[in-house]
Amino acid sequence: METISEENVAKAEEFKNEANDFFKNQKYDQAIELYTEAINLNPNIAIYYGNRSFAYLKTECFGYALQDATKALELDKTYIKGYYRRASAYMSLGKFKLALKDYETVYKTRPNDKDAKMKYTECQKIVKVMLFQKAIAVDDEKKPVSDSINLEAMDVEEDYSGPRLDDGEVTETFMLALMEHYKAQKKLHRKFAYKILLDIKKYFSSQQSLVDVEIPENSKFTVCGDIHGQFYDLMNIFELNGLPSIDNPYLFNGDFVDRGSFSVECIFVLFGFKLLYPDHFYMSRGNHESATMNQMYGFEGEVKSKYSGQMAEVFTEVYNWLPLCHCLNGRVLVMHGGLFSEDGVTLEDIRKTDRNRQPPEQGIMCDLLWSDPMPSMGRAPSKRGVGVQFGPDVTESFLSVNNLDYIIRSHEVKPEGYEVAHNGKCITVFSAPNYCDTMGNKGAFITMTGGKMIPKYTTYEAVDHPPVKPMAYANSILSLLAG
Incomplete structure (x- = not known):
């Protein structure tokens, strides 16, 4: 990790706090700009990427959200919200199996967390349904429902x-x-x-x-x-x-x-x-x-x-x-x-x-x-x-x-x-x-x-x-x- 001056560390935190206020007021584009400023000043902080990932999710930039969540986890493997954000990005892209993997990580880390358990269980259900549908689908024989x-x-x-x-x-x-x-x-x-x-x-x-x-x-x-x-x-x-x-x-x-x-x-x-x-x-x-x-x-x-x-x-x-x-x-x-x-x-x-x-x-x-x-x-x-x-x-x-x-x-x-x-x-x-x-x-x-x-x-x-x-x-x- 590169060494960051105290001045830049403090300024990055200010940008992050300002960005959080924009996010709360649903001004996601402005929030993204300020999270980016914070990252430019101090690229070592997982939460900056995690927060920007969430803002990207809100603006349907799922590819960018996925990149940021992954970067956050590279910086801090214990950053639980990073797994949540990445799972959300995978879900939004219809990649449910990959989402399940991240939810599983959260659930195993926090077995007593009700929210983590619910998300893992729900995602598991979706993957099971998809696998079942794939197993019963025979494309060339399946008659259209409309018929x-x-x-x-x-x-x-x-x-x-x-x-x-x-x-x-x-x-x-x-x-x-x-x-x-x-x-x-x-x-x-x-x-x-x-x-x-x-x-x-x-x-x-x-x-x-x-x-x-x-x-x-x-x-x-x-x-x-x-x-x-x-x-x-x-x-x-x-x-x-x-x-x-x-x-x-x-x-x-x-x-x-x-x-x-x-x-x-x-x-x-x-x-x-x-x-x-x-x-x-x-x-x-x-x-x-x-x-x-x-x-x-x-x-x-x-x-x-x-x-x-x-x-x-x-x-x-x-x-x-x-x-x-x-x-x-x-x-x-x-x-x-x-x-x-x-x-x-x-x-x-x-x-x-x-x-x-x-x-x-x-x-x-x-x-x-x-x-x-x-x-x-x-x-x-x-x-x-x-x-x-x-x-x-x-x-x-x-x-x-x-x-x-x-x-x-x-x-x-x-x-x-x-x-x-x-x-x-x-x-x-x-x-x-x-x-x-x-x-x-x-x-x-x-x-x-x-x-x-x-x-x-x-x-x-x-x-x-x-x-x-x-x-x-x-x-x-x-x-x-x-x-």
């Missing part, structure tokens, strides 16, 4: 007063009624919910991984970013920008669900509009349209609470068919995450990508769902632990190879709801204001016309919602991440 749904056997009770499909079809009247029904916190009958899921699966499975969208010269087109189960903010977007229609087309760019506790309402409204206006309403897959994310961040729990475990499995099958990105007028590529860990990827490569699966940990599909831009040149390991970070030169090269003007992506909270980076060539849009009821950010959407394709930004504040907190349906897995 076993028998709509004819589902009766609609006489006292059901909610919206009904018109001869099995979504209509404008149905959609208007559905949104009002949801605003009143009522539930769509499972028969109609399943019909929408089966129809949308059939539709998406006929689409390519990259969908080409033609926007007429003077026509308006809207791109929205993450919604994350914030149904009442979704309704506000439609208030501000008009309901979807043939003359008012939309593209929703992934992460429709999870975290917000009205994810079921969001997804059925979006799927309903897709069925109503298939050529004027588009949906890209996000990294949260996956089984592991849904298991952890609330969507699976919400579907089970409002419907059933069987329906949760059908959603997973539908999400596997969501397109990975959209190309607008051959000039703008829209994907949820970002660009690639290798040069030379073409639109044709994306079109040929087999997407009917859970997101892999590397490759084109992974990068489209998980990657993030960075201001410096080149590429760097992802702060999330999945995908890659890419610089302005990577963006410029990709646009040049594919003769595109710019890219639009989502995936990251931004204070103003959007951010323009990489010399105007990489735009982030995030449409969930005051994300998780804590972040204080604005939401935004982008509008453009088909001729000029110049992005215009509309920002808005969060609206009130019923007193159901974000993460209300999150799996017990997630409660493990707090400690």
Whole structure:
């Protein structure tokens, strides 16, 4: 260990204490900056890395959180919180076996600690369930759950007063009624919910991984970013920008669900509009349209609470068919995450990508769902632990190879709801204001016309919602991440 002057030791402690205050006030980015200052002055203190790891967990930078927790443990193998933090990072990345190893270390060190025992036991259950599922899964023989749904056997009770499909079809009247029904916190009958899921699966499975969208010269087109189960903010977007229609087309760019506790309402409204206006309403897959994310961040729990475990499995099958990105007028590529860990990827490569699966940990599909831009040149390991970070030169090269003007992506909270980076060539849009009821950010959407394709930004504040907190349906897995 390097020798640190007394002055730097004292100054580092001041930075750490200041950072702790920011952390308590949920200002995680400022906390990270100050923990970094403390580390720069005195890199020998495990707790600085442990605290910064926790702040990175809060900002979903799971890769950085993992690095910091590991560094903390290199400095002090007895630092129990380091094992907790690293286990949390592994859990967030779906690496449950590695998380279990760290929880086991804590439990063996503190056998009488109730919290340690609970976390170890819960993680053990998850690993056992995963191993069991793996043992019984025979991929080439397993029939899709959706094939076993028998709509004819589902009766609609006489006292059901909610919206009904018109001869099995979504209509404008149905959609208007559905949104009002949801605003009143009522539930769509499972028969109609399943019909929408089966129809949308059939539709998406006929689409390519990259969908080409033609926007007429003077026509308006809207791109929205993450919604994350914030149904009442979704309704506000439609208030501000008009309901979807043939003359008012939309593209929703992934992460429709999870975290917000009205994810079921969001997804059925979006799927309903897709069925109503298939050529004027588009949906890209996000990294949260996956089984592991849904298991952890609330969507699976919400579907089970409002419907059933069987329906949760059908959603997973539908999400596997969501397109990975959209190309607008051959000039703008829209994907949820970002660009690639290798040069030379073409639109044709994306079109040929087999997407009917859970997101892999590397490759084109992974990068489209998980990657993030960075201001410096080149590429760097992802702060999330999945995908890659890419610089302005990577963006410029990709646009040049594919003769595109710019890219639009989502995936990251931004204070103003959007951010323009990489010399105007990489735009982030995030449409969930005051994300998780804590972040204080604005939401935004982008509008453009088909001729000029110049992005215009509309920002808005969060609206009130019923007193159901974000993460209300999150799996017990997630409660493990707090400690």
